[in-house]
Amino acid sequence: MLQIDGLGHAYAGHPVLRDVDLTVRRGELVSIVGPSGCGKSTLLRCVAGLTAPARGTIRIDGRPVAGVPGGLAVVFQEYGRSLLPWLTVRDNVALPLRRRGGTRAQRRAAAASALDAVGLAAVAARRPWQLSGGMQQRVAIARALAFRPSLLLMDEPFGSVDAQTREDLEDLLLTVRGPEMTILFVTHDIDESVYVGDRVVVLNGSPAGVVADLPVTLPTRGEQIATREQAEFVRLRAEVGRQVRKA
Ligand SMILES: Nc1ncnc2c1ncn2[C@@H]1O[C@H](COP(=O)(O)OP(=O)(O)OP(=O)(O)O)[C@@H](O)[C@H]1O
Numbered sequence: 001m002l003q004i005d006g007l008g009h010a011y012a013g014h015p016v017l018r019d020v021d022l023t024v025r026r027g028e029l030v031s032i033v034g035p036s037g038c039g040k041s042t043l044l045r046c047v048a049g050l051t052a053p054a055r056g057t058i059r060i061d062g063r064p065v066a067g068v069p070g071g072l073a074v075v076f077q078e079y080g081r082s083l084l085p086w087l088t089v090r091d092n093v094a095l096p097l098r099r100r101g102g103t104r105a106q107r108r109a110a111a112a113s114a115l116d117a118v119g120l121a122a123v124a125a126r127r128p129w130q131l132s133g134g135m136q137q138r139v140a141i142a143r144a145l146a147f148r149p150s151l152l153l154m155d156e157p158f159g160s161v162d163a164q165t166r167e168d169l170e171d172l173l174l175t176v177r178g179p180e181m182t183i184l185f186v187t188h189d190i191d192e193s194v195y196v197g198d199r200v201v202v203l204n205g206s207p208a209g210v211v212a213d214l215p216v217t218l219p220t221r222g223e224q225i226a227t228r229e230q231a232e233f234v235r236l237r238a239e240v241g242r243q244v245r246k247a
Pocket residue numbers: 011012016034035036037038039040041042043188
């Protein structure tokens with residue numbers, strides 16, 4: 001679905017990414033981790049068509065990315081900046097659907113069903129600033145879901161909520177992801193990368209490239225604590241940690 005070949009980028013002559021190769025199948029959820037400042041957000045910006053890479057190619061369904069791809073949705077860490085404070089929660093979720101066409105009634109129905117999926121049907125008429133941080137991030141997720149993106153880019157999406165809410169949002173993501181939705185999930189949190197990912201890709205080096213690409217094959221995925229206690233989870237977490245920390 002997504003194919004990145006020989007991607008390289010530099011800011012003002014300072015190289016950040018070099019020779020990044022990554023292939024992601026449709027419906028896969030790929031976690032991307034790496035040391036702070038190694039270029040994870042830059043990689044997402046290139047995939048989103050917001051930054052033109054200096055080298056290499058990015059293809060989505062075989063077509064080179066030139067500008068923001070049609071079926072793309074993004075969820076960033078700063079939910080406060082991504083929701084419009086003067087619109088209701090429902091209208092925030094429905095807003096991007098205008099790009100998809102359809103009637104106002106269809107957009108409202110899609111927004112209602114996405115809000116229902118994230119457990120926020122009851123607050124559809126409120127404004128984002130009347131909600132907690134975790135609820136606002138659920139609105140951002142609902143907005144992405146309502147759009148039914150073929151590619152969802154998430155950059156530290158749960159970075160600014162408390163630990164319990166973070167776990168709830170991780171489980172929510174795993175519940176609502178669909179077979180048609182390919183997800184790139186950037187996180188600083190090694191545990192989280194293993195918990196949500198089908199694969200964990202580690203970027204490292206200066207300039208950074210892919211130093212590890214680890215499939216996550218847990219015997220079962222269940223409740224948070226039990227999953228994190230599994231021997232395979234512990235092994236993967238250690239391996240990802242080693243790859244992130246190695247100089
Ligand atoms: N627009 C820009 N102009 C100049 N330098 C930039 C720009 N954006 C990012 N950089 C630099 O490029 C490097 C990679 O930044 P990027 O945000 O992609 O890394 P990151 O891995 O996402 O970081 P973090 O984990 O801290 O969020 C950093 O050194 C950063 O300072």
